[in-house]
Every structure is written in C-alpha cells, then in structure tokens.
Amino acid sequence: MAKTRRLLKEKLKLVDLVIELADARIPLSSRNPEFDSLLDNKPRLLLLTKADLAEPAVTQSWCIYFQQDGLNAMAVDLLSKSPLHGVIPAVESLAEGVMQRLEAAGKLRRPARAMVAGIPNVGKSQLINKLSGKASVRVENRPGVTRGYQWIRLGKQIDLMDSPGMLWPKIEDQQTGFKLALIGAIPQDILDNVELALELLRLLLESYPSRLIERYGIQVERAATPLLALEMIGRSRGLLKKGGIVDAKKAAEVLLQEFRTGKLGRFSLEQKK
Numbered sequence: 001m002a003k004t005r006r007l008l009k010e011k012l013k014l015v016d017l018v019i020e021l022a023d024a025r026i027p028l029s030s031r032n033p034e035f036d037s038l039l040d041n042k043p044r045l046l047l048l049t050k051a052d053l054a055e056p057a058v059t060q061s062w063c064i065y066f067q068q069d070g071l072n073a074m075a076v077d078l079l080s081k082s083p084l085h086g087v088i089p090a091v092e093s094l095a096e097g098v099m100q101r102l103e104a105a106g107k108l109r110r111p112a113r114a115m116v117a118g119i120p121n122v123g124k125s126q127l128i129n130k131l132s133g134k135a136s137v138r139v140e141n142r143p144g145v146t147r148g149y150q151w152i153r154l155g156k157q158i159d160l161m162d163s164p165g166m167l168w169p170k171i172e173d174q175q176t177g178f179k180l181a182l183i184g185a186i187p188q189d190i191l192d193n194v195e196l197a198l199e200l201l202r203l204l205l206e207s208y209p210s211r212l213i214e215r216y217g218i219q220v221e222r223a224a225t226p227l228l229a230l231e232m233i234g235r236s237r238g239l240l241k242k243g244g245i246v247d248a249k250k251a252a253e254v255l256l257q258e259f260r261t262g263k264l265g266r267f268s269l270e271q272k273k
Contacts, residue, residue, distance in 0.1 A: 004166050008038060011149050014113060015161055016098045017043040017091065021118035021127065024054035024075055026270050027062045029179040032119055034168050039117070043094040044071060047087070049123040050183075051075035058268035065272055078126040087131065091158055111159045120165030121184045128152050128160055179269055184260055194230075197252035200259060201226035203269070211265045215258065230255070 012018075018039050023030040027048055032038075046066055051059050059075045066073035072094065076084055095112035102109060116124045132152055152160045167185065171177045178199050180186050204212055209220040212229065216236045223229035234240070234251030241247050258264045 004164060005034070005038060007149070008117070008163065008166065009040070011115065011161060011163065012038075012040055012042060015042065015115040016095045016113045017045065017115075019045045019047060019087075019091065019114050019116045019127070019160075021047050021049050021116065021122040021124055023122050023183050023185075024048040024051045024059045024062070025183060025267055026179045027059075027066075028270050029176045030119055030122060030183065030185065032166060032168055034166075035117070042115075043097075045087070045090050045094060045114075046071045046073040047127065048073065048075040049078055049127065052077040052079060053262045053266055055266050055268040058271060061272040062270075076127070078123050078130055084127075084130060088154070088157060111153070111157055113159045113161065115161045115163055117163050118165060119167050119180070119185050122165070124162060124165065128162055131158075131160070182256070182259065182269070193252040193256060194248050197230055197255045198226040200255065201229045205229060208265070208267065215264055 020031070020035060048059055048062060063073045063075055072090055074086055074090070076087065091112055091114050095114070099109045116128060118124055131154055150162050152162065154160060171180065177186070178196070181191055181196055182200060205220065205223065205226065212218055213220055216233045218229060218232040218236060220229070223232055230248060230251050231246045233255055234246035234248065237251065237254055239247045239250040239254065259267070
C-alpha cells in the first residue's frame with residue numbers, strides 16, 4: 001500500500017487534473033479518504049459510476065451535494081451504448097488554467113493530461129475504454145486487474161493515465177467494509193459470502209422487501225431473520241444438498257451476483273440526508 005501511494009504521488013506530477021471515480025450506490029464509502037491529501041490539490045472531476053445500478057433520484061441528490069461542496073460531479077452509466085456527454089468538456093474546462101499558463105509562458109497548448117483514480121472495481125478501465133471507443137485497457141468485474149500506470153490518447157484533446165485501484169490501509173468502520181465488499185471492491189477470497197449475504201438481506205428486509213418478493217417469490221413477512229430469508233431463496237432456486245438441506249453458500253453466491261449485476265434491481269445503499 002505504501003508503494004502504491006508513493007507511485008501515485010510521483011505520477012501526479014505528470015498530470016493536470018484527476019478524474020476520481022466512486023460507485024453511485026455508495027458515494028461516500030467508495031471514495032478513498034486519503035485522496036484529499038494525496039491528490040495534491042489537483043483540479044478534480046468526480047464521476048459517480050454504475051449509475052444504472054443506483055436509484056436515479058438519490059444519485060442526482062448526491063451530485064448536487066458534491067457540487068455544493070465545490071466538486072465538479074456527475075453520474076455516468078458505463079454500460080450504456082450512449083456516449084458520455086459532458087465528461088470531455090468538463091476535463092478540458094478543468095485543464096484550461098494550465099493551458100492559459102502555458103500560453104502566457106510562450107508555449108503551445110497541448111492535450112489535457114488527466115489521471116483516472118479510485119478504489120478497486122469502480123470502473124476506471126471501463127471509463128477509459130468508453131471514452132476512447134475501443135478496448136484500450138483490460139476490464140473485469142473484480143478488483144486488482146489494473147496493475148500499473150499507462151497513457152491512453154483520446155484524439156487530440158486529452159491524454160488519460162490509468163491507475164491501479166487503491167484502498168486505504170485500514171477500514172475501521174464495519175459498515176463501510178460491508179458496503180465495499182458488496183460492490184466487489186474487496187477480493188472475494190478473503191470474505192465469507194454467507195455472512196456478507198446475510199448482511200445484505202438484513203438491509204433488503206428493512207428497506208427493499210418488495211425486491212425479494214419480486215425476484216425470488218419468497219414470503220417476506222414470514223422471513224423473520226436474514227438466515228431464514230437466505231434459506232427461502234435457496235429453496236426457491238433449488239439450491240439443495242442431500243437430504244433437502246439448503247446449500248447456504250450457493251444461495252449466498254446467487255444473491256450477491258444478482259445484486260452486483262443489477263438483476264435484483266437498483267439500490268442506493270447510502271441516502272443523502
């Protein structure tokens with residue numbers, strides 16, 4: 001982690017601004033709290049990615065909140081076939097001060113240089129590929145795919161620098177860790193999926209019970225506990241072991257996968273108060 005932070009500081013010297021990505025479902029928990037000090041007061045564009053998986057009205061309220069806090073913020077859907085209107089003009093606007101200083105020094109304008117940064121699995125590589133119109137960098141729905149820094153040219157306007165996802169050294173708040181695990185920002189091999197699924201079910205039973213009824217046909221009013229709800233989901237999908245016992249591990253994997261891919265619906269796990 002120390003090496004990652006050191007490299008980030010070194011690479012920042014090469015860019016004019018930072019495009020920070022956060023997950024629209026958890027806009028606060030998916031922002032690295034160290035970035036405010038690490039990014040060295042660089043101009044910043046905040047993109048709330050995976051907006052197609054979050055509630056639109058809630059996401060919009062978060063964009064307004066961040067804008068009122070002085071950040072240029074917008075929501076983006078990286079899976080849509082529609083172009084990302086507004087991102088390139090926002091980058092050029094943030095880099096305009098640098099261009100004016102170059103001209104004042106008798107130098108020619110050049111493409112704006114922007115670093116794409118964020119925690120793992122928030123869509124950095126997807127963003128670069130969508131903006132460039134081609135598979136410039138590798139994309140997978142798991143953390144740790146981007147290993148190093150690389151430059152990608154967007155026409156004659158912008159040079160983007162991809163960067164590895166970076167979490168902070170110690171996630172002290174349990175709920176923050178739970179939310180990060182839910183969106184896949186933490187490697188799955190260090191987690192207990194059954195425990196994670198039970199935490200998700202606790203939230204869904206409190207705030208989104210209708211989603212469980214619609215997707216799995218379970219009797220939510222009888223699911224007094226997350227454990228019972230998980231068992232009902234397992235039975236509804238026929239995920240049984242010998243003796244008719246529900247395979248809790250497989251039921252948990254189904255629930256988590258359908259949450260992460262949007263098959264369970266749109267969720268905003270952090271509401272703007």
